[in-house]
Amino acid sequence: xxxxxxxxxxxxxxxxxxxxxxxxxxxxxxxxxxxxxxxxxxxxxxxxxxxxxxxxxxxxxxxxxxxxxxxxxxxxxxxxxxxxxxxxxxxxxxxxxxxxxxxxxxxxxxxxxxxxxxxxxxxxxxxxxxxxxxxxxxxxxxxxxxxxxxxxxxxxxxxxxxxxxxxxxxxxxxxxxxxxxxxxxxxxxxxxxxxxxxxxxxxxxxxxxxxxxxxxxxxxxxxxxxxxxxxxxxxxxxxxxxxxxxxxxxxxxxxxxxxxxxxxxx
Amino acid sequence: xxxxxxxxxxxxxxxxxxxxxxxxxxxxxxxxxxxxxxxxxxxxxxxxxxxxxxxxxxxxxxxxxxxxxxxxxxxxxxxxxxxxxxxxxxxxxxxxxxxxxxxxxxxxxxxxxxxxxxxxxxxxxxxxxxxxxxxxxxxxxxxxxxxxxxxxxxxxxxxxxxxxxxxxxxxxxxxxxxxxxxxxxxxxxxxxxxxxxxxxxxxxxxxxxxxxxxxxxxxxxxxxxxxxxxxxxxxxxxxxxxxxxxxxxxxxxxxxxxxxxxxxxxxxxxxxxxxxxxxxxxxxxxxxxxxxxxxxxxxxxxxxxxxxxxxxxxxxxxxxxxxxxxxxxxxxxxxxxxxxxxxxxxx
Numbered sequence: 001x002x003x004x005x006x007x008x009x010x011x012x013x014x015x016x017x018x019x020x021x022x023x024x025x026x027x028x029x030x031x032x033x034x035x036x037x038x039x040x041x042x043x044x045x046x047x048x049x050x051x052x053x054x055x056x057x058x059x060x061x062x063x064x065x066x067x068x069x070x071x072x073x074x075x076x077x078x079x080x081x082x083x084x085x086x087x088x089x090x091x092x093x094x095x096x097x098x099x100x101x102x103x104x105x106x107x108x109x110x111x112x113x114x115x116x117x118x119x120x121x122x123x124x125x126x127x128x129x130x131x132x133x134x135x136x137x138x139x140x141x142x143x144x145x146x147x148x149x150x151x152x153x154x155x156x157x158x159x160x161x162x163x164x165x166x167x168x169x170x171x172x173x174x175x176x177x178x179x180x181x182x183x184x185x186x187x188x189x190x191x192x193x194x195x196x197x198x199x200x201x202x203x204x205x206x207x208x209x210x211x212x213x214x215x216x217x218x219x220x221x222x223x224x225x226x227x228x229x230x231x232x233x234x235x236x237x238x239x240x241x242x243x244x245x246x247x248x249x250x251x252x253x254x255x256x257x258x259x260x261x262x263x264x265x266x
Numbered sequence: 267x268x269x270x271x272x273x274x275x276x277x278x279x280x281x282x283x284x285x286x287x288x289x290x291x292x293x294x295x296x297x298x299x300x301x302x303x304x305x306x307x308x309x310x311x312x313x314x315x316x317x318x319x320x321x322x323x324x325x326x327x328x329x330x331x332x333x334x335x336x337x338x339x340x341x342x343x344x345x346x347x348x349x350x351x352x353x354x355x356x357x358x359x360x361x362x363x364x365x366x367x368x369x370x371x372x373x374x375x376x377x378x379x380x381x382x383x384x385x386x387x388x389x390x391x392x393x394x395x396x397x398x399x400x401x402x403x404x405x406x407x408x409x410x411x412x413x414x415x416x417x418x419x420x421x422x423x424x425x426x427x428x429x430x431x432x433x434x435x436x437x438x439x440x441x442x443x444x445x446x447x448x449x450x451x452x453x454x455x456x457x458x459x460x461x462x463x464x465x466x467x468x469x470x471x472x473x474x475x476x477x478x479x480x481x482x483x484x485x486x487x488x489x490x491x492x493x494x495x496x497x498x499x500x501x502x503x504x505x506x507x508x509x510x511x512x513x514x515x516x517x518x519x520x521x522x523x524x525x526x527x528x529x530x531x532x533x534x535x536x537x538x539x540x541x542x543x544x545x546x547x548x549x550x551x552x553x554x555x556x557x558x559x560x561x562x563x564x565x566x567x568x569x570x571x572x573x574x575x576x577x578x579x580x581x582x583x584x585x586x587x588x589x590x591x592x593x594x595x596x597x598x599x600x601x602x603x604x605x606x607x608x609x610x611x612x613x
Contacts, residue, residue, distance in 0.1 A: 007373035014362060014370055021361045021402075099355030102324055103418075107374035108346045114374075264326050265285060 007109055011117025012124075015091070019125060030084040031129055034076030035136050041199070042069035042140050059201050060230040073137040074225040075198035077154060078218060080129045081162040082189040084122055089169030089182035091118055096177040096263075111260065119166055123159030130155050137229075145231025153228040157241060161221055164245050165189065167252025175259040198222045217244025272300045272335075274426045274457030275321065280330035282316050282481075290316040291481045293330065298426070298457045303448060305468040306461040307577060308478035314461040315354065317478070318430045321459070322351045334426060347375065350424030354431050356415040360404025364395060364414055367403065368421060375422040382421065389417040392447065394440075408435040416444065420451075427451065429460035433467060445471055465573035477577070485576070492576045500527075501542040501552075502569050508561030509533050515559040516540065524551035539569075 019026055046068035049061075056062040061071025092115065095101040104111040130151065134144065144150050168188070172181045195209065196218040205213050213219055220240030227234040275298040282291040291313040298304045306314045319325040321332050323342045332339045339345050358367060365386075372382030390396050393413045403411055412435050419427065427448075433441045448458055448471060462468055468475055469489045477485040477492070485492055505512065512533045519525040525547050531540040553563055 003373075003376040006379075007376070010370055010373040014359075014366060017366070018359070018361050095359075098359065099353060099357030100359050102353060102355070103357035103371075104374060105324055106322060106346060106349075106351050107371070108343050108376065109374050110342070264324065 004109060004113065007113050008117050008120070011114050012120045015118045015121030016124060018091075019087075019121060026087060026125075027129075029086065030080045030125075031132060033083060034080040034129075034133055037079060038069070038072060038076040038133065038136055039140055041075075042067070042072050045072075054204070056201050056203050059203075060226055062201060067141045069137060069140045069142045070230065071201070071226060072199065073134075073142050073229050074222040075193070076137075077130055077133050077158055077225055078161065078198060078222055079189075079193060080133060081126050081158040082165055082193070083186065084126055084129065084162050085166035085169045085189075086182040086186040087125075088115075088119055088122055088166040089173035089185070090179045092170055093173040093177055093179040093181065096174065101174075101263075105263075112256075115170065115256070119163045119170075122166060123163055126159045126162050127155045130158050134229075142229065144229050146228075149231060149233070150225075150229045153233070153238070154225045157221055157224060157245075160245050161218075161248070164249035164252060167249065167256045171252065171255035171259040174256065175262055192216065193218055196222055217241070217248060220244050274298050274300045274302075274335055275459055276331075276333045276336075277317070277321065278331045280317065280320060280332055281328045282313075282320060282325065283328045289481060291320075291327075294476075294478070294481070294483055295330075296476045296483065296486065298459050300425075300457050301452055301455045302473045303452050303458040303460070303471050305472035305475045306459065306478060307463070307465070307468050307475055307573075308461075309577075312478040313481040314478055315430050316481075318351075318428050318459070318461060319353075322349060322353070322428050324353075347422060348425050350419035350422070350427045352412075352415045352419040352427075352429045352432055354434070356403075356411045358403035358411055358414060361402055363400050363402050364390075364406075365399050367414060367418060371418045371421050377422060385421055385423070389420055393417040394443075409437055409440060412436060413440065424456070426457040427459065429458070431461055431463065433462065433464065441467075465577055469573045475573070489573055493573065495576070500569050501538075501540045501547065501549075502567055503538040503540070503556075503563050504565035505536055505538060505556070506562040506564050507536075508556075508559060509536060511559045511561055512538055512556070515556050515561060518559075519552050519555045522551070522555070524548045524555060 049068050054062055055064065059071065060066065061068050092101065095104075095114075101111055101114075104114045134147075134150065134154075138144055169182050169185050172185050173179065175181075195212050196216040197205075197213060198218065202210060202213055202219070217240070220237045221244070224234050224237035224241050227237065277297065278295050279293045280291060280295070281289075281293055283289050294313070294317055296304070306317060308314050316325065320327045321334070321339060323339050323345055326340075334345045334348050337344045337348070362370070368382070368386040368389075372379070372386070377385070390399060393416065395410070395413060395417060398406055398410060398414075403414065406414065412432070416429070416432055419429070433444055436444065445467070448460075452458055472489060474486065474488055475492055476483050485495065487495070508515075513531070516525060516527075516531045516538070520527060525540065525542060527540050527542050527547075531538055549566070553566070556563055
């Protein structure tokens with residue numbers, strides 16, 4: 001076990017160094033796009049919601065005198081965590097092309113350890129993204145009542161979501177050995193995010209779609225993060241996230257295991 | 267150290283059909299003992315890499331069995347520490363330094379950090395990689411990357427080595443250095459299985475050669491046995507004059523069963539090359555016939571057989587099934603004959 005942890009640590013550091021070596025371009029999609037969404041959407045819709053004079057009890061951003069950015073702040077963080085999953089897929093595709101994946105496959109620990117190290121590095125990167133996006137949200141007018149609480153809940157949750165969701169991109173890229181597959185599959189999160197409470201509260205969603213939105217695991221994650229930025233702990237949302245994220249991980253990890261088997265049968 | 271007679275690798279009726287239906291390997295069987303170097307040779311697409319990948323636990327076989335020190339390769343976790351593998355692709359991360367590669371490899375094989383560092387230092391010296399220690403793999407030449415890959419395969423002190431074309435891209439000096447290293451490892455009792463396209467390499471290093479073609483082993487044996495089997499080499503005669511009559515003379519010799527040749531003799535610049543079979547050619551009879559045609563033979567010797575000939579003949583299935591006598595060592599059977607000329611028929 002100690003040796004396995006050491007291997008994970010070494011591979012984790014390797015992935016971090018790789019991120020530094022590749023340079024700032026790895027930050028563009030998962031940081032700039034969500035920042036743009038945060039600034040553009042909050043500017044665009046805050047006035048709309050203010051004129052509609054919508055008040056939803058217990059919902060940040062929809063109370064008296066509250067700014068929509070207070071509600072929106074969870075969406076770009078979740079979006080960033082999901083966009084960052086592309087790098088895990090691209091990474092394994094490149095490893096397959098280089099033969100580095102085979103090198104790890106040849107070892108007694110196998111490639112799963114490397115995958116874990118790489119995805120932990122992605123989680124670390126997401127911690128940086130969360131801090132930057134929080135600062136962007138704060139600059140845009142969001143009131144962050146308790147920074148340690150907000151980051152303490154958001155960072156691990158966003159990292160866990162990224163690691164869990166990342167299995168989808170990872171499995172496809174592993175199976176195909178193609179980095180382009182990451183580009184094809186990464187945007188799939190967008191409809192899932194739109195059918196969640198990321199952008200508007202459940203009360204404003206058409207009745208027909210409410211069951212989908214309510215049971216969407218991303219809704220729970222967004223709700224928990226949003227309340228944490230308002231200085232509250234939403235036990236229900238945290239519990240639903242604690243169930244939802246492992247369910248996503250179980251599904252995507254099954255795909256990863258199947259992809260690994262497929263690679264061995266090549 | 268393991269007993270030299272101990273069977274390290276055993277492959278029995280191994281077969282591989284890829285998901286697209288391609289039959290890459292059909293019922294291949296062979297073994298490698300400890301203290302033995304066995305070469306897998308064959309044309310491109312013969313199935314060499316597939317066999318090696320199945321042994322290395324990277325690819326699952328369709329049928330048959332492969333064992334490493336008695337452990338089935340299906341038990342990956344047990345087999346992998348026993349094997350040192352270097353594949354065709356060096357498998358290096360271009361952004362990682364050589365030192366980082368050793369650290370990652372040591373961690374993947376569960377080596378204690380201090381022991382791994384000591385071992386890495388030894389291997390860096392052996393492979394002359396010391397100056398590259400802090401350089402990224404992507405900055406290294408192809409040959410140096412291959413040396414790093416080979417050094418990594420030895421880091422965890424494996425008991426058997428599986429190398430896929432290990433000397434591709436290496437300059438002659440490094441290549442010879444690797445040969446010496448492999449011979450040294452063999453003498454320490456390691457079993458070595460490697461594929462190569464270089465027949466001189468196989469001839470120099472291998473105790474046995476398995477020749478694959480079309481996914482099947484078409485020949486197996488020591489380099490000497492294989493060369494004898496296809497009667498490689500041939501007869502080279504240097505003549506002073508009468509080249510214009512040589513073809514007719516050789517034709518007559520063949521008609522009388524004096525000369526048994528596999529190919530068409532060539533006559534060029536006073537030299538006749540005949541792909542003759544040593545045990546089936548009467549040297550004295552051939553010289554007599556040539557002299558009868560007024561052709562003076564000044565020099566005659568057997569050209570030593572090479573594995574290149576074996577490769578070409580056996581890989582395309584043109585070799586005789588019947589083993590032929592082994593007369594391969596180059597030896598001069600006639601240094602120089604007197605310039606006397608017998609009268610005789612002229613064509």
